Amino acid sequence: MDISVFTNKFGPNKIEKDKDLFPYLTLRTHVIAPYFFEAETKGELVSVLTMCLRENVPYILIGGGSNTAIITKEIRGLTIKNSYSELKLIHEEKTYVELSISSGYSVSLLVSETVEKGWGGFEYHKGLPGTMGGGVYMNSKWTRPLSYIGDRLISAQILDKKGRLKLVERDYFQFGYDFSTLQKTGEIFIDGIFRLEKTDPNILKRRADESLSYRKKTQPFGVATCGCFFQNISKADQLRLDLPTTSVGYLIDKAGMKNLKIGAFSVSNLHANFILHSARGDGKTQDLLQLISEIKRKVKERFGVTLIEEVVVI
Numbered sequence: 001m002d003i004s005v006f007t008n009k010f011g012p013n014k015i016e017k018d019k020d021l022f023p024y025l026t027l028r029t030h031v032i033a034p035y036f037f038e039a040e041t042k043g044e045l046v047s048v049l050t051m052c053l054r055e056n057v058p059y060i061l062i063g064g065g066s067n068t069a070i071i072t073k074e075i076r077g078l079t080i081k082n083s084y085s086e087l088k089l090i091h092e093e094k095t096y097v098e099l100s101i102s103s104g105y106s107v108s109l110l111v112s113e114t115v116e117k118g119w120g121g122f123e124y125h126k127g128l129p130g131t132m133g134g135g136v137y138m139n140s141k142w143t144r145p146l147s148y149i150g151d152r153l154i155s156a157q158i159l160d161k162k163g164r165l166k167l168v169e170r171d172y173f174q175f176g177y178d179f180s181t182l183q184k185t186g187e188i189f190i191d192g193i194f195r196l197e198k199t200d201p202n203i204l205k206r207r208a209d210e211s212l213s214y215r216k217k218t219q220p221f222g223v224a225t226c227g228c229f230f231q232n233i234s235k236a237d238q239l240r241l242d243l244p245t246t247s248v249g250y251l252i253d254k255a256g257m258k259n260l261k262i263g264a265f266s267v268s269n270l271h272a273n274f275i276l277h278s279a280r281g282d283g284k285t286q287d288l289l290q291l292i293s294e295i296k297r298k299v300k301e302r303f304g305v306t307l308i309e310e311v312v313v314i
């Protein structure tokens with residue numbers, strides 16, 4: 001890859017070579033990116049992505065790296081870490097506020113700030129790692145009660161595959177379970193306007209704390225993981241198989257996989273849809289791949305269901 005076009009534009013120190021992505025991935029695997037760029041402003045983010053598109057340079061975009069598992073032998077092109085972090089109050093009415101929130105904004109920071117201000121809508125996501133970019137791309141959710149990151153979006157600026165900035169309305173994203181249209185189009189969410197309801201901060205705090213404590217009770221916490229690895233099954237599959245839940249954790253558990261360990265990777269004994277990486281961080285890609293395929297094989301054998309990854313596997 002000819003990086004001169006990037007160093008000419010951003011200076012010689014902005015592109016880092018042979019960067020270990022360990023700190024940028026919550027699975028804490030050691031993966032080497034031959035070229036790494038941290039976009040700290042909107043200008044940098046839009047410019048670097050536009051240059052990649054124009055120069056036909058492949059890229060990987062990372063937000064919080066909490067839904068990404070990199071298993072490829074060799075990363076091609078540029079790895080871009082999105083640190084464009086900006087939140088602005090742009091409109092206020094008696095009952096609601098509208099915020100402009102950037103794609104690199106941390107969801108946990110957003111939750112604590114909006115709860116404190118008494119702006120309701122994101123409080124159930126307390127404990128959700130990652131950035132708003134990853135949250136919009138995945139339409140990340142909390143199920144008690146059902147609340148999606150995309151619920152509050154009004155409009156957004158996105159970058160299309162030709163490097164053009166476009167202003168789109170919420171409907172454009174076709175939000176669904178673990179889905180936004182960005183997964184099909186490959187477009188990038190740059191920033192967006194979100195509407196939040198003015199609510200008593202004590203109520204928001206109670207909801208946020210309830211979510212977090214339920215999370216801590218039911219999921220492994222403070223460990224190296226990328227969260228739920230597979231998507232839950234459909235309601236139709238649940239009824240067809242006469243199962244008490246759509247939770248894939250239940251299926252993996254019943255297939256006898258809890259605690260299964262291959263190398264430094266294991267199935268959590270608390271929530272079987274979580275794959276954990278040992279604290280030593282010395283896991284081998286081959287072992288992770290083997291564990292993933294073993295889980296899929298056993299669930300298929302026991303229930304006839306083909307599991308689909310929720311995590312973006314590169």
Ligand SMILES: Cc1cc2nc3c(=O)[nH]c(=O)nc-3n(C[C@H](O)[C@H](O)[C@H](O)COP(=O)(O)OP(=O)(O)OC[C@H]3O[C@@H](n4cnc5c(N)ncnc54)[C@H](O)[C@@H]3O)c2cc1C
Pocket residue numbers: 026060061062063064065066067068082103127128129130131132133134135136137138139140141142182187188189190225226227228312
């Ligand atoms: C402990 C733990 C708990 C979790 N709990 C939940 C949960 O309760 N609910 C839930 O839904 N998920 C959960 N997750 C998964 C994950 O945190 C979410 O999906 C999160 O929103 C991903 O955000 P991210 O910034 O880390 O995404 P990344 O992993 O950085 O990226 C994920 C994908 O989004 C793409 N992407 C990132 N930014 C943009 C952008 N600006 N425009 C377009 N595409 C972009 C990336 O290229 C990649 O393909 C959990 C994960 C962990 C580790």
